[in-house]
Amino acid sequence: MSPSVNILEKSRREFLTSSASGLGGIALGSMLANDGMLNASTVSGRDRAELERLKPNHDPKAKACIFIFMAGAPSQLDLFDKKPKLNELHGEKLPKEILDKARFAFIKPDTATLMGSPRKWKRHGKSGMEFSDLLPNIGSCADDILLVNSVHSEEFNHHPGQLMMQCGVSRFGMPTMGSWINYGLGSDSQNLPGYVVLNAGRGSSGGSTLWQSGFLPSSYAGVPFRGVGEPVLNLKNPDGLPADLQRAGLDTLKTLNQKRYQEVHDPEIASRIASYELANRMQTAAPELIDLSGESKATLDSYGVGRPEPEGAGFRGTLPGVPTYDTFARNCLLARRLVERGVRFINIVHASWDQHSELDKNHGYNAGAVDQPIAALIKDLKQRGMLDSTMVVWGSEFGRTPLGENRNGRNANTGRDHHPLAYSMFLAGGGMKGGLTYGKTDEIGWGIDENPVHINDLHATMLHQFGLDHLKLTYRFQGRDFRLTDVGGKVIPEWIS
Secondary structure (H helix, E strand, C coil): CCHHHHHHCCCHHHHHHHHHCCCCCCCCHHHHHHCCCCCCCCCCHHHHHHHHCCCCCCCCCCCEEEEEEEECCCCHHHCCCCCHHHHHCCCCCCCHHHHCCCCCCCCCHHHCCECCCCCCEEEECCCCEEEECCCHHHHCCHHHEEEEEEEECCCCCHHHHHHHHHHCCCCCCCCCHHHHHHHHHCCCCCCCCCEEEEEEECCCCCHHHHHCCCCCCHHHCCEEECCCCCCCCCCCCCCCCCHHHHHHHHHHHHHHHHHHHHHHCCHHHHHHHHHHHHHHHHHHHHHHHHCHHHCCHHHHHHHCCCCCCCCCCCCCCCCCCCCHHHHHHHHHHHHHHHHHCCCCEEEEEEECCCCCCCHHHHHHHHHHHHHHHHHHHHHHHHHCCCHHHEEEEEECCCEEEEEECCCCCCCCCCCEEEECCCEEEEEECCCECCCEEECEECCCCCCEEECCEEHHHHHHHHHHHCCCCCCCCCEEECCEEECCCCCCCCCCHHHEC
């Protein structure tokens, strides 16, 4: 007898005991509902309330999210937020009233000077949205993009800032937004995880903490996939292991885990059962996912699959022997394929944009890696009629200062320091308003003059597009009801089309 059937045959009192620990609608509810074994006609009372949790609070516009995380913090002043006045003031000191209140990661404030941008800027689309010459392809999508130039955060070091962007707070052990969305809605995919992570470049400083499930059951954690070779490490059967023998082993493990679950009602045991079964189904689905042979040459070329690395050495975004340009292009194409297969949340992580020196060279490399594939992804989704229901987000942990980096031992200001007070992100699809530039920074890009957007506001609005009220999407842990937006956040109606 399967574990799910066995659970349904328990007494109501015993089932509610497990539900009290969050199991009824969390670890198994989605799985049972997807299998058609749990619905409003089979449960009542508390159990029905847990099942109702898997329904949106209002009509959703988004069904999936592709969150493109630019770890290391790109310079908004060289990509999105044109500042002619900063160029005029190049080499001058920051006003004392600002400098006296400023905090820096590395800059020496006594000798810091303003640094302009060498970039050329162009207006794109009917909206006239401005992008620098580093992002011509993304600029061609301007009328589908919501550009936000007024994001801010409290964190100015990488790992805390990355946790803030992914988890809504800068603390370890908290669920990420992908985990929260899958917890709130469940997954539409039967054979792949609801939350998939694709990495390119050097790797983020936050590592796996950026796709953790925290105190939510581990079945809601992000699963890292690879674009070539074995899609998930250790997923493939060892040579010589027949499928029927593997199935017998899984059935034995299921029986043992179910017996233990009946004794202790630990929701992680239910997560383990679900994970083993999902892994078994993924052995077929994952290799098919990364097989791009069915994609047309035009599609592969549009994303830049197979692009060579630029000539030169020492780019900040590289690892020896790792083809970052090709990997990122494949990841963007895989993201579209994952959405087609029902995956709810895909996180594409690219690192590193942490240019404290040689910003012009290294931002040129990184922008070259991501500009073509991201634009191709947006256009591909739109052409296939998927953009309206798929939210694409470009984001990072913070931005960069209008001051040049001047730490000891450096002769020239060729980079920028961390800057959480004002930076840029963009969103496309998922019911977001295209062709809109939202928010305004001051004339040198130091602070925000109009429409500040906290990270919790971003999360609240994203959840709203999925039909989720950020105030109601909660999980009780250690005596407190937690949520992605912590104790803040507001939906921004001006973003919604």
